[in-house]
Amino acid sequence: MSNTLNIARKEFADLANNKYLYIVLIIFLINLLMHLVSLYNFYKEGSISDPNFVKACLFDVMYLSSIYGGVTALMIGFSSMAGELTSGALNTLIAKPVYRDTVITGKLLGCIAYMLLFFILTAILYVSSEFILCGDVMAGQLLGLFARLPFIVIIALLYVMMFFLVSVLFRTLIDDNGMALTFSVLFYFVILIIPSSSVIISNIAALLGVDEVYLLGISRIIDPKESMVNISNSGIFDPSFSIISALSLSWLEFAKFIVIVLALLALCYISFLRRDVR
Template sequence: MNLNRLITISKKEFSDHITSRRFLLILFIICLVLGVAAANGVTNYYDALDKYKNGNEGYLFTPSILLAFSQITNSIGLYGLGAVIGIALGFDLVSGEREGRSLKTILSQPVYRDEVINGKAIGGIISLTLITLTGFLTVVAVFLIIGIVPSVDEFFLIGVIWLITLLFIISAFSLALMSSVLAKTSSGALILSLIILFTLVYIIPVGGGEFGTSVLLGPEPSENEYGSGSQSQMESFENLQYEYHLKESAIRDLFSMVSIQRVYNEITNPITMPSKYVINRIGFEEFTTNPDIAENVEKPSLWEILGDKWIKIIVFIMWPVLFFGIAYVQFMRADLR
């Protein structure tokens, strides 16, 4: 692989992206959606401040402007904007040129296949970097217009959220690139991308969790078996039920790691909503029965959050590598005649 040719192909792909109407439309949509989400997030931020001042138990720490980013990360992850952007930018990178018969012309030039596929990936990633960076700068501009100036630490955490968001969208882009290599037409690549995404985001996490629970754990312990029993039998039932729910939660959590969408939100939510994250870790029941525990709780640092989520971060990084790896191998072996 020649580095100069790789850079040339990457520049061409990047130029093709930023000069296309699709890129401008995506850029407009993400700026619009993130701008609106930021405005709504600021409203939630002021409401949280009022609740914190009034002693609301749901807020252990002083809310920061990062709370507004929960609306933004929900728009990108939970509501699917990030996946749509990644797929829209990558579903026809190879299949489109194959349909237009320009791919064979490109490969007839003194370039190698790995330079072509790597150049397409790099050009797309640079384009996504520009799109997401513009979207987040729009959010910061909304904050400044409203009169909110984030601190240095908050700017750093905003940068972390941006990097995680970029990786999430790159995962969807890699999925689309893989589908574009596997399918012969652009429409087929788009359909294949949506099918794989739907399977990973919904079918496996939900269906797998239900199936795994029913097969490995069986039915939940019934209260009827202990309803007329002694106190010790009732305590035994409560312990069995508690252990069952713990195992059920572990099984569902295992299957949920397949979903890049859920993992994205589970990594970003502790940064945007640390109070909710700490309460969930302590346990809501424990927190309500012993409210004094909040006095000894410290706000989690970024490194504590990353340390707690390290398995999911590894899985999160694994997906784009896996998708691109399949695309790379298939493109190198494909018959493009």
């Protein structure tokens, strides 16, 4: 356990000092600022009513943390493996009397802790900024807002874990950094674009000779964005709606995310444990 925690601490420190990740995080924060200003302007123009302001605020937190956070998680996963595999440091580590599962567990824990801290700080920064700008609107709903924030962060973390684990998997399987990063980015755009594009689905169905409606139904089942929409429609953002009721309406989407993350996690462990020391 001590070896695992030591590796996790080292991984967290390496990510905190990674200058390339700073660029990704700065872009993320610029997007956060743009969304914050946009929501404030919508409210001032009267486009968002007082009861819906907190809903919009919570939605923005989840949207920013999941969609833009997916790119951040992808880069974190890639950076976690790329540097040490390229330098040979990871091969040196797994050649020592430390179990390989200890190494991968420690690295994953360090990365997850980094992403979790990042999303928590994002949520706090966004909500506190909106409170400074529109505190009179949010004051009466603060309890409901803060009660929902942990669930919003968990949803976003489960979503971005898919991209994080895929980038770890590609970098473990592919020795070339550029090729591994290309496949990771390609996966990100495939997940974002193909399942929700009826035109692409129609062409794929014609190519495979299968029923278009059937394939479109399958794509919606596996589409993580569709799951995020279903969770959004469950009432999770509405302070006047019971959290228990919202979770009961979206438990299937949570289960889907958990199954996908566990499957990818298993693949990462298998690929890392079977990796040759070169």
